[in-house]
Amino acid sequence: MDDRELLNVVMGIVGKDRCLDDCAEFACGGQVMVATTDMLHRSTDFVEGMTDWQAGWMSAAVTLSDIASMGASPKFLLIAVGLDDWKSLKDVMQGAKDCCTKYGTEIIGGDIDHHNELTVVTTGLGLVDRRDIARRAGTWPGDLVCITGIPGQAQAWLDGYHQFEKFLFEPQPRVTEGQLLGRAGVSAMMDDSDGIALSLYDLMSANDCGFAIDSSKLPLPAGIPAKQALELALYGGGDYELIFTIAPDRFPVAGVDATVIGTVVPQRTATVDGKPLEKRGYQHKWE
Amino acid sequence: MDDRELLNVVMGIVGKDRCLDDCAEFACGGQVMVATTDMLHRSTDFVEGMTDWQAGWMSAAVTLSDIASMGASPKFLLIAVGLDDWKSLKDVMQGAKDCCTKYGTEIIGGDIDHHNELTVVTTGLGLVDRRDIARRAGTWPGDLVCITGIPGQAQAWLDGYHQFEKFLFEPQPRVTEGQLLGRAGVSAMMDDSDGIALSLYDLMSANDCGFAIDSSKLPLPAGIPAKQALELALYGGGDYELIFTIAPDRFPVAGVDATVIGTVVPQRTATVDGKPLEKRGYQHKWE
Numbered sequence: 165m166d167d168r169e170l171l172n173v174v175m176g177i178v179g180k181d182r183c184l185d186d187c188a189e190f191a192c193g194g195q196v197m198v199a200t201t202d203m204l205h206r207s208t209d210f211v212e213g214m215t216d217w218q219a220g221w222m223s224a225a226v227t228l229s230d231i232a233s234m235g236a237s238p239k240f241l242l243i244a245v246g247l248d249d250w251k252s253l254k255d256v257m258q259g260a261k262d263c264c265t266k267y268g269t270e271i272i273g274g275d276i277d278h279h280n281e282l283t284v285v286t287t288g289l290g291l292v293d294r295r296d297i298a299r300r301a302g303t304w305p306g307d308l309v310c311i312t313g314i315p316g317q318a319q320a321w322l323d324g325y326h327q328f329e330k331f332l333f334e335p336q337p338r339v340t341e342g343q344l345l346g347r348a349g350v351s352a353m354m355d356d357s358d359g360i361a362l363s364l365y366d367l368m369s370a371n372d373c374g375f376a377i378d379s380s381k382l383p384l385p386a387g388i389p390a391k392q393a394l395e396l397a398l399y400g401g402g403d404y405e406l407i408f409t410i411a412p413d414r415f416p417v418a419g420v421d422a423t424v425i426g427t428v429v430p431q432r433t434a435t436v437d438g439k440p441l442e443k444r445g446y447q448h449k450w451e
Numbered sequence: 452m453d454d455r456e457l458l459n460v461v462m463g464i465v466g467k468d469r470c471l472d473d474c475a476e477f478a479c480g481g482q483v484m485v486a487t488t489d490m491l492h493r494s495t496d497f498v499e500g501m502t503d504w505q506a507g508w509m510s511a512a513v514t515l516s517d518i519a520s521m522g523a524s525p526k527f528l529l530i531a532v533g534l535d536d537w538k539s540l541k542d543v544m545q546g547a548k549d550c551c552t553k554y555g556t557e558i559i560g561g562d563i564d565h566h567n568e569l570t571v572v573t574t575g576l577g578l579v580d581r582r583d584i585a586r587r588a589g590t591w592p593g594d595l596v597c598i599t600g601i602p603g604q605a606q607a608w609l610d611g612y613h614q615f616e617k618f619l620f621e622p623q624p625r626v627t628e629g630q631l632l633g634r635a636g637v638s639a640m641m642d643d644s645d646g647i648a649l650s651l652y653d654l655m656s657a658n659d660c661g662f663a664i665d666s667s668k669l670p671l672p673a674g675i676p677a678k679q680a681l682e683l684a685l686y687g688g689g690d691y692e693l694i695f696t697i698a699p700d701r702f703p704v705a706g707v708d709a710t711v712i713g714t715v716v717p718q719r720t721a722t723v724d725g726k727p728l729e730k731r732g733y734q735h736k737w738e
Contacts, residue, residue, distance in 0.1 A: 165537055170563055177544045178558045188559035190527060193480030201574055203531040203564040240477060244490040244572045250452055257464045271465045272475035275572075276457055277490040285531045285562075285572035287488055 168366075184370055185299050186230040186354050187290070196297055198290045200230040205246075205283040211322070211332070216252045218333045219282060220259025226357065227288035228267050229337035229404040233355040235298035235346020236290035238269040238339060243286050246279025256284060267339045296346040298353035300370035303409040307351050309375055309426040310415065312338050312405045314383045315360055316393060319400025319446075325388060335404040341420045345408055348417040353408035359399050359445030360425075363407045364434045374433040377426035377441065398436065401446020455649075471657055472586050473517040473641050474577070483584055485577045487517040492533075492570040498609070498619070503539045505620045506569060507546025513644065514575035515554050516624035516691040520642040522585035522633020523577035525556040525626060530573050533566025543571060554626045583633040585640035587657035590696040594638050596662050596713040597702065599625050599692045601670045602647055603680060606687025606733075612675060622691040628707045632695055635704040640695040646686050646732030647712075650694050651721045661720040664713035664728065685723065688733020 175183050182188065187198035204210065204226065210219040224241060231238040241264050245256055253276065264271055269288070317331035338355075345353060352371060356363045364375045377398075384393035409428050416422065434441040462470050469475060474485035491497065491513065497506040511528060518525040528551050532543055540563065551558055556575070604618035625642075632640060639658060643650045651662045664685075671680035696715050703709065721728040 167563060170537055170540060173541050174544055174561065174563070177541070177548050178561075182559055188527070188529070190559065191480075192484070193478075197479070197484075199527065199529055199560055199574075199576070201529040201531045201560060201562050201572070203533055203562045203566075203570070203572060205533070205564065205566060207567070208565060240475070240486065242475070242486055242488040242574055244488045246490055246492070246570065250457055253457060254460050254464070257461055261464050272469055272477065273486055273488060274461065274465075275488050275490045276454060276461070277492065278495060279490075279492060279570070280494070280567060283490070283533065283566070283570060285488070285490060287486075287529055287574040289486070289576075 184301065186233045192291065195291045196294055198231055198234045198236045198292060199287065200227055201285060201287040202226050203283065203285045206281040210282060214333050216255035217259035219284060220256035221263045221334055223284040223286045224260040224263035225335045225337050225404060227286040228269060228339055229355045229357065231288050231290035232337050232339045232342030233353050233406055234292060235296050235342055235353065236292035237343055238267055238288055238290040240272045240289040241269050241286055242273040243271060243284065244275040244277065246277045246283035248279060248281050252282055267337065292346060298346045298350050300352055300354050300367055303352035303367065303371045303373060303428050305373050305428050305430040307409040307428040308412055308415055308424045309377065309409055309428060310422045310424050311356065311407050312341050312420065312422045314385060315356060315403050315405055316385045316396030316400045318402030319396045320385045320388060323396065328385065332402050337404050338406045342406055344417055344419050345406065348414055350408040350410045353406055356403050356405050356407045357401060359401050360407060361398050361441050361443065362445035364441065365443050368432060368434060372432065374429045374431050375426055376429050377436040379437050381423065381425045383423050399445050473520045479578065482578045483581055485518055485521045485523045485579060486574065487514055488572060488574040489513050490570065490572045493568040497569060501620050503542035504546035506571060507543035508550045508621050510571040510573045511547040511550035512622045512624045512691060514573040515556060515626055516642045516644065518575050518577035519624050519626045519629030520585065520640050520693055521579060522583050522629055522640065523579035524630055525554055525575055525577040527559045527576040528556050528573055529560040530558060530571065531562040531564065533564045533570035535566060535568050539569055554624065579633060585633045585637050587639055587641050587654055590639035590654065590658045590660060590715050592660050592715050592717040594696040594715040595699055595702055595711045596664065596696055596715060597709045597711050598643065598647065598694050599628050599707065599709045601672060602643060602690050602692055603672045603683030603687045605689030606683045607672045607675060610683065615672065619689050624691050625693045629693055631704055631706050632693065635701055637695040637697045640693055643690050643692050643694045644688065646688050647694060648685050648728050648730065649732035651728060652730050655719060655721060659719065661716045661718050662713055663716050664723040666724050668710065668712045670710050686732050
């Protein structure tokens with residue numbers, strides 16, 4: 165039983181269409197409001213050495229990333245904090261606040277609870293024009309597969325390359341890029357928080373086509389042997405880059421630093437250099 | 452350090468006006484959207500004997516109650532579930548779904564996480580017309596102090612009166628009543644989840660007046676010695692009744708089963724039968 169199999173249990177209860185994208189969506193005046201929630205906690209997400217401020221920052225960042233991946237502008241954040249030590253609260257809240265402020269988001273509510281380990285649940289709300297919204301479904305054979313930034317850097321820290329600490333501890337959600345890409349008319353988009361490979365499999369399950377990745381095009385973390393760097397980029401978790409598909413004549417998009425890493429193909433398979441892409445990455449195994 | 456003192460830490464970071472009501476609010480088209488989030492977990496909230504289905508029900512109910520207390524109609528719920536045993540997921544989700552369905556709310560998103568104890572964070576979104584919104588601030592000397600239903604029944608179960616199990620395990624948020632009260636123009640409203648006494652102190656901190664409660668008017672849990680029943684009603688937690696103030700000529704409100712328990716007074720004190728009401732109830736003490 166892994167995370168994605170467990171999601172099937174939820175789909176059976178709330179409906180499959182409520183589990184397809186990084187955010188839910190509903191009408192709000194003439195726009196679309198998107199909404200998403202994320203639970204993070206000490207033993208899994210806030211790794212050893214991460215400060216309370218960074219835990220707060222990260223909690224806000226992962227949620228803003230989900231909003232960015234819909235092409236939306238994040239507006240509001242609610243934050244529930246479960247504390248094993250009340251003295252953590254101030255720094256956790258300040259970290260979340262600083263991240264929100266950087267990306268134009270306001271903390272509008274929350275809850276405080278006692279817990280046996282630091283647990284933070286952030287719920288984000290964003291707005292996007294109907295015509296600019298990006299979803300996982302909608303890609304088309306011949307489209308380019310692209311990614312922002314350099315994938316694999318967060319996982320590199322976990323694998324001992326501690327020069328990448330900032331990428332894991334203080335992720336920078338692609339809020340501006342997400343909105344520019346939405347307006348540019350990407351055909352599909354999501355963030356790659358569980359790694360490129362799993363993201364492509366998620367995109368494949370929402371589309372009736374596949375992906376051919378060219379490893380030579382992948383931007384890789386610097387200073388790491390090539391084979392390991394490729395492994396980190398394809399299968400590592402903890403990044404908050406945007407992975408998207410777009411018609412060739414719409415790329416590049418002004419203001420967005422992104423790299424073409426492959427193409428969308430008619431057959432429903434994911435390959436890297438012609439060989440099957442493994443379906444693995446960051447996900448919890450349930451006993 | 453108690454919950455309300457800890458809230459001051461949060462106010463210092465996100466602003467006092469973001470911590471005043473049961474919900475945050477923002478414009479959504481021509482209406483007001485209200486938003487609230489609650490964290491519950493096994494060791495504190497899901498007491499021994501409560502099923503996973505009931506844990507899910509309760510999680511949704513407490514959030515819908517916050518929305519009801521603003522006079523709003525609950526529309527959407529997001530739910531993050533931290534699981535120590537993945538096999539709990541189905542029943543937790545079904546309980547939340549059933550509660551949402553009963554009250555006209557749709558589950559639109561969520562997150563699943565591994566955790567060392569069952570932890571559920573629900574975020575609710577509701578809509579209300581601008582003129583019908585109820586807040587904690589706005590009460591006026593001479594208004595009636597009223598409460599829906601019978602307070603103290605949830606705490607009665609905790610004190611050994613197990614005939615009250617349903618009240619603690621499957622709370623019924625006052626969703627219809629909240630909207631009717633909002634439309635009837637209550638001057639202040641909140642839910643009494645931490646007990647009547649603490650709720651009155653919360654209302655007092657949002658208003659420049661006080662409350663005189665007449666204990667003989669309080670509806671009390673049946674089959675419990677009078678003195679203990681009064682203690683449960685005033686200071687017990689776990690209820691999700693609405694406590695509100697309203698101008699005398701606007702009460703009763705058609706369709707709402709509520710009791711007048713006192714009056715709003717000009718001086719900023721809370722009394723019961725002329726004696727000071729103690730400022731205690733359900734809140735966590737932080738070491």
